[in-house]
Amino acid sequence: MAQGVCVITEFRDGAFRRVSFEVASEGKRLADALGEPLTAITLGDGVAAAAADLGQYGVEKVFAVDQPGLQDYLAETYAPVVAGLLQTLQPKVVLSAASVDGKDLSARVAARLGAGLAQDCTELQVEGGALKAKRPVYAGKALAWYEWADESWPQMASCRPNVMACLIIDSSKKAVVETPAVALSAAAKTRVVGVEAAAGKVDLAEAQVIISGGRGLKAPENFALLEELAQLLGGAVGASRAAVDAGWRPHAEQVGQTGKVVNPNLYMACGISGAIQHLAGMGSSKFIVAVNKDPEAPIFSKADYGVVADLFQFVPAFIEEVKKLKAAC
Numbered sequence: 001m002a003q004g005v006c007v008i009t010e011f012r013d014g015a016f017r018r019v020s021f022e023v024a025s026e027g028k029r030l031a032d033a034l035g036e037p038l039t040a041i042t043l044g045d046g047v048a049a050a051a052a053d054l055g056q057y058g059v060e061k062v063f064a065v066d067q068p069g070l071q072d073y074l075a076e077t078y079a080p081v082v083a084g085l086l087q088t089l090q091p092k093v094v095l096s097a098a099s100v101d102g103k104d105l106s107a108r109v110a111a112r113l114g115a116g117l118a119q120d121c122t123e124l125q126v127e128g129g130a131l132k133a134k135r136p137v138y139a140g141k142a143l144a145w146y147e148w149a150d151e152s153w154p155q156m157a158s159c160r161p162n163v164m165a166c167l168i169i170d171s172s173k174k175a176v177v178e179t180p181a182v183a184l185s186a187a188a189k190t191r192v193v194g195v196e197a198a199a200g201k202v203d204l205a206e207a208q209v210i211i212s213g214g215r216g217l218k219a220p221e222n223f224a225l226l227e228e229l230a231q232l233l234g235g236a237v238g239a240s241r242a243a244v245d246a247g248w249r250p251h252a253e254q255v256g257q258t259g260k261v262v263n264p265n266l267y268m269a270c271g272i273s274g275a276i277q278h279l280a281g282m283g284s285s286k287f288i289v290a291v292n293k294d295p296e297a298p299i300f301s302k303a304d305y306g307v308v309a310d311l312f313q314f315v316p317a318f319i320e321e322v323k324k325l326k327a328a329c
């Protein structure tokens, strides 16, 4: 009989991504509610040595597939390995991250297992021994609760980054690590030939502070203002689709329905009107600050703090104040 919760973690560049700790913490909460064990599956190159650290978050046992061929995420290599392990482990609930790779992997694994999957969940509960998941729908206009049919196995959900708490239960606790022998598919039709990472930049999906700009910035060079502020606050720069379509910013920075869904502590929208498609990507941020010269701009209905001003006057003055505060600390 299926039992326990299993989390699928992400290991990149020699370390677990923060969202994996959030997923593990949420997994621990659900496993406790079910009174069942928490395990993890992790794939990567050099992952076995780091896997025991997941014990801090309450993971009892980690199944680590550690091979050079798993250094970079590749759907067609990862999905059969994860699906095969889940078939052996038979967990009741499977959680993963709703990151770009996590959503891709969990959809493929769910299809292989014939399982029901709720993507991009913002809340999970156990009721009557079964999983219930809440996720935003209709571009964030509504929230829907999902349940799994009795015959659906396993109950799979991916967790939106930066929403669930990251809780260390015991920093000295180590998980038991098993390294199952798994043969990778030799028939892979694709391979990663290189990864171009933006050096020193904070990943938008995991950023705690995002300073975003839209058409109101008027020209690409004006984004230097937002870059300066983002750097001062240890954050990342985001953009509206209008700014991306104009070629001012790369698509990787686009926030919204057809861009990234972000959930930082602080989202500062500068010169962005607040179209529904943009709100779909940042509406669940913890604090939203809007800077717009139009007091009727829809972004103000979503903002915790609204600044009706010309951003070219406000942002430089704000930067100076931040610098003064930082110097005084």
Ligand SMILES: Cc1cc2nc3c(=O)[nH]c(=O)nc-3n(C[C@H](O)[C@H](O)[C@H](O)COP(=O)(O)OP(=O)(O)OC[C@H]3O[C@@H](n4cnc5c(N)ncnc54)[C@H](O)[C@@H]3O)c2cc1C
Residues within 6 Å of the ligand: 213, 214, 215, 216, 217, 239, 240, 241, 242, 243, 254, 255, 256, 257, 258, 259, 260, 270, 271, 272, 273, 274, 275, 276, 277, 278, 281, 291, 292, 293, 294, 297, 309, 310, 311, 312
């Ligand atoms: C299918 C579909 C998917 C889409 N997906 C996305 C998406 O993922 N992300 C997204 O962002 N959009 C998306 N859009 C586009 C969306 O509908 C809007 O067109 C877009 O978000 C507008 O971008 P903006 O706010 O930068 O520009 P605008 O709507 O033109 O707003 C610019 C704002 O800047 C203000 N402003 C101008 N000058 C200044 C100044 N000096 N100081 C202060 N404020 C100033 C103006 O008052 C205005 O409110 C999508 C649309 C469709 C149809």
